[in-house]
Amino acid sequence: MSDSIEVDLAIVGSGIAGLCAALAAWDAGCRSILVIESEGVVGGSSRLSGGILMGAGTRLQRAKGIEDSPDDMFHEYMAWNAWRLDAAVVRRFCDEAGRTVDWLQDLGVPFTGDLILGGDEPQPRCYPVAGSGQGVIDALHARCREREIDIALGKRVDHLLMENGRVVGVRVGDEEVRAGSVVITTGGFGANRERLAKHYPSAAATGDWAWYIGADGARGDAFEFAAQADAQITGHDRGLRLLHPNFWQMVEAYQPAWVVVVNADGRRFYDEAAPYGIVDDVHRWQGDRAFVMFDDAQLRFEGERAQYKDPVMGARIKTPNWTPEVVDPQVAAGAMYRADTIAELARAMGVPEANLVATVERYNQFCADGEDREFAKAAKFLQPIAVAPFYAALVKPATICLTSCGLRIDPDGRVLSNTGGVIPGLFAGGECTGGVLGDRYMGSGNSLGNSATMGRNAGLSAATSVARTGR
Ligand SMILES: Cc1cc2nc3c(=O)[nH]c(=O)nc-3n(C[C@H](O)[C@H](O)[C@H](O)COP(=O)(O)OP(=O)(O)OC[C@H]3O[C@@H](n4cnc5c(N)ncnc54)[C@H](O)[C@@H]3O)c2cc1C
Incomplete structure (x- = not known):
């Protein structure tokens, strides 16, 4: 020029x-x-x-x-x-x-x-x-x-x-x-x-x-x-924010559909398998403070499973965050919560104990019935939180993709x-x-x-x- x-x-x-x-x-x-x-x-x-x-x-x-x-x-x-x-x-x-x-x-x-x-x-x-x-x-x-x-x-x-x-x-x-x-x-x-x-x-x-x-x-x-x-x-x-647990800067558009996400009151607030485009808005509505939860059986499950809404990406995407290779060191480093009971986990997370216990009991019943009567998560994603130890991590919609x-x-x-x-x-x-x-x-x-x-x-x-x- x-x-x-x-x-x-x-x-x-x-x-x-x-x-x-x-x-x-x-x-x-x-x-x-x-x-x-x-x-x-x-x-x-x-x-x-x-x-x-x-x-x-x-x-x-x-x-x-x-x-x-x-x-x-x-x-x-x-x-x-x-x-x-x-x-x-x-x-x-x-x-x-x-x-x-x-x-x-x-x-x-x-x-x-x-x-x-x-x-x-x-x-x-x-x-x-x-x-x-x-x-x-x-x-x-x-x-x-x-x-x-x-x-x-x-x-x-x-x-x-x-x-x-x-x-x-x-x-x-x-x-x-x-x-x-x-x-x-x-x-x-x-x-x-x-x-x-x-x-x-x-x-x-x-x-x-x-x-x-x-x-x-x-x-x-x-x-x-x-x-x-x-x-x-x-x-x-307006823009697009995605959830992340702040372990590192790694994009994960979809959380695996088998996790449970609860708010600061220890309650679920949406279908965890919902399209990622709603995450920004739904989490904003909850004050941008939520926890991803799962149990040891989910974490160490080794078979094939539908992790995401089909046919978005099928099960081809492996979660970058919620694997034993990541979770065990994060627990050891104090960046995640692990406990032998849900009540103990709630105390560590700082959420109301009775609420979280009730949330998990209710969710487990939905899994047994094959029907999520709160947020209509597809039955194929319903897996109970039943096998100790139990895990939780704070997540925020803090990955900024676009404005x-x-x-x-x-x-x-x-x-x-x-x-x-x-x-x-x-x-x-x-x-x-x-x-x-x-x-x-x-x-x-x-x-x-x-x-x-x-x-x-x-x-x-x-x-x-x-x-x-x-x-
Ligand atoms: C990692 C990642 C993955 C994404 N994946 C998808 C996807 O798969 N599908 C989808 O729909 N969206 C996706 N998005 C969003 C999408 O990529 C962007 O919103 C889109 O590319 C924006 O295109 P653009 O041409 O408007 O801007 P950009 O591609 O950002 O281009 C703007 C250009 O303007 C230049 N510029 C800025 N200021 C000046 C200036 N003063 N003078 C001269 N030049 C200037 C910049 O350097 C830049 O090169 C993704 C975003 C990211 C970051």
């Missing part, structure tokens, strides 16, 4: 949203595109991700005879999130997510061909990619190179250039990039403690336990741009101003936006699906705007 250059389209950030924006703009005929990336490597958090995308009505579904539609996805999505979202934007996401999966497939993203349940949807609409997130980024980066779309690495955009209320480019230190339109795809803010405290306080509230699993570039620079352009922010205190507060957009990806109109020349898509992901994560694929679809959407709108206005 020289001190001042001019392009039709400047895209800030090279994650899946930025690369999809660039490729969509190219599809729309835009040939002067610059992607600007603050880090030394292309891909942001997208590159580190599991590489699972969500979308309804895809070729991959049709090939397997699965009937699904964007309309079904929209209604499930809105109900799941109690309609506390920008419905018109979610509608665009749901309408385009399946087509975006097809488009990515055409671009050479190596989908494995499998379909999985990412959360609680009635039919599978989530698609793993070979090579996970890096597999997605490698394919998109290769297509950008073939189309000679420039990606400037190590350039952190610090300012929007504004003239008469219109965004006319960006600045990186002393360097200026003048552009007909600017697309912000800078990802989330999980790597920025101050921004977490301000915009996702529930994540910051887990204190020392909180750890972010994404990329360093997720500093929330979009909030700076919002301040410069007087843009609206939406989605306060969902950010720039407010309209369905075309135009950024909205605080006064409600669109900000001319400014578009956004992906994790840097709010209003698309809600209080409950739909499941694996929700965020990459959003970033790919709405990044593509923003790139297309921005290119169309440049073509129409000549700017």
